[in-house]
Amino acid sequence: MASSNSTLSFDPGKPSARSEGSPGTRRFARRRVHAPSSPRRTITMPRAEIHAEVIDTAPMGLEGIEAQLDQVLQGLRRKIKGVRGSVVADSNGLVVASDIRAGVSPAILAAMSTLIAQSAGSVFENIEMEGPDSILMEGPKSNVIVKHIPVADVTLLALVEKTTNLGILKIEIDRAAEGVATALGFLAQTPARTGISELFVMTKGGILIRHYSDTLRTDLDRDVLSGMLIAVQQFVQQTLASKSGSLSQLRYGEQSIFFFRGTQTVAAAVAKNATPEALQYHVLDALQDFEDRFGATLESWNGDVSAFPGIDDCFEKIIKS
Secondary structure, three states: OHHHHHHHHHOOOOOOOOOOOOHHHHHHHHHHHOOOHHHHOOOHHHHHHHHHHHHHOOOOHHHHHHHHHHHHHHHHHHHOOOEEEEEEEOOOOOEEEEOOOOOOOHHHHHHHHHHHHHHHHHHHHHOOOOOOOOEEEEOOOEEEEEEEEOOOOEEEEEEEEOOOOHHHHHHHHHHHHHHHHHHOOOOOOOOOOOOEEEEEEEEOOOOEEEEEEOOOOOHHHHHHHHHHHHHHHHHHHHOHHHOOOOEEEEEEOOEEEEEEEOOOEEEEEEEOOOOHHHHHHHHHHHHHHHHHHHHHHHHOOOOOHHHOOOHHHHHHHHHHO
16 A cells, blocks of 8 residues: 555656555655646746737837827927927827927817818818918917828928917928828928038128038139138128128129028028028028027137037038938
8 A cells, every 4th residue: 555655646647646645655745746836937938928029029110100200390399499389180180190298288289280271171162262371370379380281181280489480480381291291101202402512601790610512622623612702701791791681692603602691690502503492491590500509609709610519510411411
């Protein structure tokens, strides 16, 4: 009987032994009770592996679209002073993308933008006129601009301060609309070219701060460039000083030189076969960026360009674009 109990306690096909038998046999049975518990301690491992697979196989396409839309909306906020936020809504008024930080619900703005666009479209349809390109609603403390993007059947809404420059806002809202349509796959992405070959950044008195060029210059080119710079500086000193407005133009051979004035600085952009409308946004935006960074330094600048660390970040993008 003792031999039989001993055999049962070591049989791997049976989880436990009978309680009858000698004390030694019962000790063997107690040891065998722990054997099944070892596999149970490894059960958690497959769960961890499954969790990792779920993370790794998450769809990436939607993330890419969302990232592009976020970049467009954040760019709208960054490029225009006074933009409190923006939202893209589908034809049902649901949020597609949002850059609303706080204060207003993106869902409310999305529904409102769709309603505004549809209502305006109905009004113009009833009077048999083509619908508006964009809709501006003025409030006591802020304004709202809405633009329907027909190619993608979505609506872009921006909430802005009363002090926001509406002219620049309309230009930028059109650019943002193109960015939204491109991100959603309805427009091919094509890089915009400014057409600027030379850029001179000067003080309002005509002192050169920095010069940028889109190509490497030969000795002959440098001579021509020197003459061009003298003409530019004379124009700034003699003409711009006594002329109002933010834009002037000078012909220099086959080139056109467009002058853009900031608060403290002047930029002269040399371009061929270009219009001021195509250039002014890029140049004025760069001037504004530069003056925002170094306004205090410009007031007492002694001619040392090292006083403007990071100046190239403001202007090189114009040439490279």
